Amino acid sequence: MIPSPVPVVPPPYHSPEREKLQAQARRFAADRVLPIANELDPVKGEIPRSLLAEMAELGYFGITVPAEHGGLGLGAFEYCMVAEELARAWMSVASIIARAQGAGTDVADEARRNDLLRRSARGEWIGAIALSEPDAGSDLAGVATRAERDGDEYVLTGRKRWTGNAKAADFIQVLVRTADPGPDEPRSAGLATLLVEKERDGFPPGITGRPIDKIGYHGFVTWDLEFDGLRVPVANRVGERGFAETQQWLNIARVHTAARAVGLARAAVEDCIVYLQQRVQFDHPIGDFQAVRFKLATMAARVEQARAFYQHVAHLIDLGRPCEREAAMVKLMATEMAAEVTGDGIQLHGGNGYTTEHQVERHWRDARLTTIFEGTSEIQMKIVADRLLPRSPLG
Template sequence: MTTVDPLPPPVPVVAPPYHTPEREELQTRARRFAAERVLPVANELDPVKGEIPRSLLDEMADEGWFGITVDREHGGMGLGAFEYCMVAEELARAWMSVGSIIARAQGAGTGVSDPTRRAELLRRSAKGQWIGAIALSEPDAGSDLAGVATRAVRDGDEFVVTGRKRWTGNAKAADFIQVLVRTADPGPDEKRSAGLATLLVEKERDGFPEGITGSPIDKIGYHGFVTWDLEFDGFRVPVANQIGTAGFADAQKWLNIARVHTAARAVGLARAAVEDCIVYLQDREQFEHPIGDFQAVRFTLANMAARVEQARAFYQHVAHLIDLGQPCEREAAMVKLMATEMAAEVTGDGIQLHGGNGYTTEHQVERHWRDARLTTIFEGTSEIQRKIIADRLLPRSPLG
């Protein structure tokens, strides 16, 4: 008589190492908000290059998305980079600009020296009443921020700012603009980045103050807010509005978090392509079969999904390191490089799986690709990320 081995016990489901019930609840809430509130707005406004409505920003403020990393004392959630990036992934899955706009709060533009004023701005930031713009790049200083030429000359209790900034998203609609400027030329023994400072420009929403003019930059994607080319012509900023004391170092520290945030947004876009393809491959029929029955198509989808999971695990790990206070410039560059290149390729595969329909505006997958393509460029191009990584792995020889 042949005996049959009993069935093996079921494999236990093990929660991811960074999982907590609180994070699961936050993710579920963000995912529902993205699907029910953001996605319909994106489908309506992205085709006409519309801006995020103020009503949606108010809803986001009610959810607390602008104060994820602001401490509870000032009305925020008091959470870390992990939760911030996790929510950004969910929002970007619906519309990348919504996953991006939350970065323009989170206590940004609150680093003034006066503690009372700082506390007031933190509370406004957490409530979504202090949403800004960041002006770092210039026509001749993008990846090379040490080459910033916009000049701020001190005149009594004010700086007089003259120069040009490019790629300043949300500038006109913002409550403030953080501007990287040069207050002094570097000395003969100093680095090129010496003499840089960050100034806080306070302004009214939906306008530019006297001394600042702007021209919108017409982009192929990343709609939801307008990106501006700004001209500063003798604009005056109080000296008290200087943020911090190490302009270039502060910008670099901010970029580490921004790069992980970009990786999370890229994962959201790539996940959107996977989810849209799952639906489409079951609906579209050829040769009397859903095209999802064909092995070549199934394998492509499998590869897409696996790469999304890989990138998510990596960005969550680096966000965890940031929350631990670990220096992780190399890891932030690595995850930004890997996740964004993945997103550009996976969303491109999504277009391919849609066939000719993917090359129309009738399906969302083309929006995912347009937005994902940008993630390989902003916050430092893929080439800059490779340079950062290589320089930390392989020091140059004296003859190099």
């Protein structure tokens, strides 16, 4: 059971249209996503195709796709707002929508690009992003997967790790090295993104994969991929600015992660509200005890704080403002908050929190990951510090 949300003063970014979209996503998460999560997460099951179809019908794969291409034509704010609601039920469902939203459509041919945008909005173009490698995770400038030009094709050789949804996807967007940097160029020079088109639930010749067994973040399979002579048309090169575009994408991804973290932390708070009224000790519901009440109050306050911050940064993105520092800040603050608040949720459940009988353990497992992917908390600290305090020439 999910308790009714506590009434609050409408935030400055409130509008009737956003309120309607949020209410719809909240109902969908509670009525459709949460029961499926409770059934499939314990057995590491995948999101059913039927649920993806329902999400497509609601427009969740095209929130940021322009209306002329069949999307909702909205911004990062609405995208993150919906993600929070979905993550409250199952984080993987909030994550799968990031693998559409026009991803894998920025090809040179305009007619093809428009067709892919329409497919993305309909949930028929859901992909996977292959950035990290065994020796290039936080240091993406160190990507070593090669793409050698051979006529009208690139030939890919290398290995990618942490590629979620790779086998089930319609495409894999792969960060590769097409050339080595020159002596006066940054290490990221020579990087490009290629679009690998594929059939769902399989890999084309030239790709093999091994599933990575995770402690959480179930709902789709995460893969370790090997590329061995995979041929990709030159026309499938995505964008023109290489690594700079990857960094820009990561800004939105980090705010999206902050929103997912807020959804997970909110889930812990709401679950605790129910549990603290049901669990009786010393002839009282444990929610009567001040130490417990104050812990819950602090948890709820931290969730509200993080939500206000991610909404602000999403608003800046929609205004077109450069906000790499702010995106790193909110990702750092919201995800660390979520890991701590969901941990507090386990504590308030006592011994029952350390079982799989309550949802709070799932919230904690998934929240713990948010401090790692899209750049660890330490990487976010480095980004923020480097923009606040330039290093001295002697440093």
